[in-house]
Amino acid sequence: MNTSRSRGRPLKSLSGTALAVLLTTGTLTAVAPEARGESVRTEASVTLSSTAVAGVTETVVRVKAPLPASFGARPAACDWLSYLRYRSSDGPTESADADRILVAQPGILEGAGAFDSVARNTVARAAEQGLHIEFWALDRRSNCMEDHTGIDSGDQHTAVDYYYRGKQVAGRRFAGFVGNDKLGWMAKLGVEQTVRDQYTLLTAELPDQGVRERKVLCGGHSLGGVITGYFAVADFDGDPATTADAGHRQCAGYFALDTTVSTSLADLSGSIPDDTNLPDIGLGHGVVQAGLDSGLLPRSLSAPVLLNAETMTLLAIAGLGAIQDPGGEADLPSYLPANLNIEATNRFLFAKDAAAFLTGSPAVKDFRLTNETVLGALLDDNSVPLAFLQTSVGFFDGGPIVDKSFPVANGGEEQPGLFGTAYKAIPDRPHGPLYTWRNYDRVGDADDPGYRSADGTPFTGAGKEVTDIQELARSLAEQPLDFTEQYFPTKLVTDLQLATSPQVKRLIVHPEGLTANPTLTVLAGDGLLAGRVPADLDPVVADGYQHLDVLTAAPTQNDGRPEPVSTSLTEFARNPR
Incomplete structure (x- = not known):
């Protein structure tokens, strides 16, 4: 997930296509010894109720890394760094003994759980070839604000009661979604601390710099590619003349998933609605910075529809329902409390046209949908009208389907980077048949009705569907670290937007770091960067993929071939070049 705006225009403008390229030099200030995160570490097994790729062991690792005192008061959990560790079950137990370690930075509004499928697929694919690798999906420090209690109950109704009705779960009562007044410590959580956190984690987990330089592949998805770029050019000891601590000396190579490894957001433009609260x-x-420190500016990125902590929690709750009872008739739309935020989000996602959005009729609760269909409607590229949230998990089934012309009509050219290029569809019979979900691998089967738009264009086809809806549900609802990032630091984006300022220029100490190591660039064929990445990067293109599919795609595709993202990562891990 990602964002970008053009220089010299308000961040809320959707017309921006490029930002300043960061071409300057500086240094990262040395971190206090107490923030090195070397003293305390925990690692716990992750158990899943749903089927996952065999031969992969997953654990959640937490390393204590206190922030400097200058950040001010924050929850104790925010003095820890966390990641999901995936490794071959029959491989070495010590990370330093692995053949390769892939370390991934998430995109904007994205957490470690989003990497679940690609991490498993890559580790398993490598093991088939005799290569024992690890995949570390990083959580940014701001994810420490999230409360998993309701989701961890494993029950959809219990989760709704916990987050929205004030009911206790396991003796705990939800304290509420965190307001700007409680996020003062996040005012300083920008690029400098984000790359510092990655360095702290790597040096704590792999103390030998030579091991890091030989075995670690640094990369990320979406905005994670830009963060990786800043990591590559950073200096971590305050002395540019000593290079063992330089960011590029911690990596043997870089990988970019529907992004580029760079210090510019230009490639990722046009992917956030214009009603976010960025300054x-x-x-x-x-x-x-003064506005963030004082609280006059929001310290966490959000929007009144879909992109806020309350509504992002709904994605995990929908995932719970899809796991609990995939084909059962959903009552989530009716069970949720009525408030302006949820109502506006439901209308935005499920309105057939502008009239339905304005009147709220028919509403999502007027349709009979299975639990899987609810989840599909929230994240499928033929349903959700925001490109950076789209996956290709199948299609509606079970009744008449029509074009969804809100917020834009099908077949138009308006802002494809924001809305995506897939035709949008919606059920057409309120109080009618039970609408089911046709999973990605059943699209194009003999019993597929082959739904078409009013202009005769097929809404989808087998070559456009790549993600298993049950795997997506598992990533959303069963990971100890969230798929989403409910409290994304505004400063992380404003730092990048204000890249020509001296405060950000100084972070680029080793500009040669961007090209010091080989890079693998993997693009979603229908994603945000489709057709916009220079050919000299020699990108691998995953045909039919949307922006999130590079993380969520199933290990075997509809054409019977192995999933291309994990296949490319495995080959790169074997022989970076």
Whole structure:
């Protein structure tokens, strides 16, 4: 997930296509010894109720890494760094003994759980070839604010009661979604601390710099590619003349998943709605920082529809229902409490046209949907009208389907980077048949009705569907670290937007770091960067994939071939070049 805006225009403008390229030098200040995160570590097994790729062991690792005192008061959990560790079950137990370690930074509004499928697929694919690798899916520090109690109950109704009705679970009562006044410590959580956290984690887990330089592949998805770029050019000991601590000396290579490894957001433009609460980039770095420190500017990125902590929690709750009773008739739309935020989100996602959005009729609760269908409607590329949230998990089934013309009509050219290129569809019979979900691997089967748009265009086809809806549900609802990032630090984006400021320029100490190591670039064929990445990067293109599919795709595709992202990562791990 990602965002970008053009220089000299408000961040809320959707017309921006590029940002300043960061071409300057500076240094990262040395971190206090107490923030090195070397003293305390926990690792716990992750058990899943749903089927996962065999031969892969998953654990959740937490390393204590206190923030400097200058960050101010914060929850104790925010002095820890966390990641999901995936390794071959019959491989070495010590990370340093693995053949290769892939370390992945998530995109904007994205957590470690989003990497679940690609991590498993890559580790398993490598093991088939006799290569024992590890995949570390990083959680940014801001994910420490999330409360998993309701989701961890494993029951959809219990989760709704916990988060929205004030009921206790396991003796605990939800404290509420965190407001800006409680996020003061996040005012300083920008690029500098984010790359510092990655360095702290790597040095704690792999103390030998030579091992890191030989075995670690650094990369990320979406905005994670830009963070990887900043990591590559960083200096971590305050002395540019000593290079063992340089970011590029911690990696044997880089990988970019529907992104590029760079210090520019230009490739990722046009992917966030214009109603997010980002401040105007006409302000200088010092003014923005003062606004964040005082709370006059929001410290966490959000929007009133879909992109906020309350509504992102619904994705995990929908995943719970899809796991509990995939084909059962859903009552989630009716069971949720009525409030403006949830109602606006439901209308935005499930309105057939502008009239339905404005009147709220028919509403999502007027349709009979299975639990899987609810989840599909929330994240499938033929349903959700925001490109950076789209996956290709199948299609509606069980009754008449029509074009969804809100917020844009099918077949138009308006902002494809924001809305995506897939035709949008919606059930057409309220109080009618039970609408089911046709999973990705059943699209194109003999019994597929082959739904078409009013202009005769097929809504989808077998070559456009790549993600298993049950795997997606598992990633959303069963991971100890979230798929989403409910409290994304505004400063992380404003730092990048204000890249020409001295405060950000100084972070680029070793510009040669961007090209110091080989890079693998994997693009979603229908994703945000389709057709916009220079050919000299020699990208691998995953045909039919959307932006999130590079993380969520099933290990075997509809054409019977292995999943191309994990296949490419495995080959790169074997022989970076």
